[in-house]
Amino acid sequence: MVRGLADMGAEGILLAGAGRAILMQLADPAVGHGVAEHSTFTERPVNRLRGTLTYVYAIVYGTDEQVKEVRRRVNRAHAPVRRAPDETSAGYSAFDAHAQLWVVATLYDTAVTVFEKIYGPFDDGTADEMYRDYAKLGTALQLPEELWPADRAAFRRYWDERVQALRADDAAVRVGRGLLYPGSAALWYRAVMPFARFLTAGLLPDQLRRDFGLPWSPGHDRRFHLTMRGLAVFYPRLPRRIRHWFKDYCLAGLAADLGH
Template sequence: MGDLGLFGPGSVTWKVHAEPILMVAGLRALLLQTLHPRALAGVVQNSDFRVRPWHRLETTVTYVVTVNYGTTADAEEAGRKVRYIHSRLRGVDPRTGEEFRLDDPDLLRWVHVVEQESFLDVARRSGVKLTDAEADEYYREQLRAAELVGLDPATVPSSRAEVAEYYESMQPELATTRDTVESMLFMAVPPMPFGLGWTPLRGAYTGVAALALSMLPTWARQRYGLPGLAVADPAASMAARILRAGIMPIPRRLIEGPIYKAAMARARAAGHAI
């Protein structure tokens, strides 16, 4: 009961990931990751995400929540499973025909940085109050998550400035291919689960997908052929703030998962005010 996990109360990670608005960040991260041809090929060639997109989403969300709110043992076990799976998988670069490993540090680093930058960007732009120092601390805290998937923390950007430099250095590696566009369209309009295609859920998801696209960095929107003018950013931020304000009145017990609830119970048992 005393194990508060890799981060715990008072961490920026717990502050950021307590926000339901991060559902937008998850989709934003996937849209960014898709711009890396090898990262996309690794997913397309080794998963059934187009057949079971919601299962893959649930698996990813469970992993992220376990790392951030699970016990230390649970987080380490989740990381061990991911490392084992990645070590067995291979992909073929669609541009060169070269075979590559899915646990290639360059690919792991891209996925990690894109996820953390998306979580932080959406949180801040939707109104979560975080200072620049806290934002940098978030990246430093998340080095522990990077280490879980097999990365050397010394090779991972750990501040806003380092992430900006990393994105700049990655531009030559990114490309918009047919697979990129098809994957983007699939993520924007996926088959809905449980036969809920023609229900308000479809409209709600479409709105979230549109917001995720609008919150991409300017260079990423341009690669998707979307308006890349910086003047569009304030409108996207305002939409995110409105969505967050709309979510906040929902009783937390209805949207908090069991891993998060267990973390809060352990924190209270340890004497922390939650």
């Protein structure tokens, strides 16, 4: 059995949930408006995804030097992402602890959602360990430890309340649609996007699926569940070096940047 973030975090299948986590982050105005006004996400989606996952991999698997480096990179990128409240906006800051809580929450909930579809439900010990481990992704930045919900039950209450009220506004939809329907990305990226959109739509809550204009029907739903069952048979049988390839790739690039 895979145990904790230190075991599951390297699994490439978690990339299947990347679109879901990103769109849910964008639907929070404190995150979505910052991305819309300060990010080149839709112009360089692969670079942004690699940067985010390099941070995750370094926090979980990296050396002290690598952790220090990814924290420096993230804080440098976040520094200009701020706007004071005015008559048109409630304002935002990438250093806001509640915004960081939401980002980590989407990563955690998406990881659990995808992983359990492939490997089945966690036992309580594994689930608790993974939950505690995920807090480290935020507390390595500006998320105070006490802001992370105390246990999985508290997290579920927080999550359900947030998702129930979550709506993607025009800024979020504009960025999300640019990500889902790239016009100038590399050919390989555009080639995989129909399947990525399908997985993203299948993993999203109904309301956000509608907000981002992702078509869904009973037929889509049947194909999605068949796809996940097929992945549950196929993916765990892949060699570890393939399942963990992207983690190894990102950390190798980070090591090269540091001259190692």
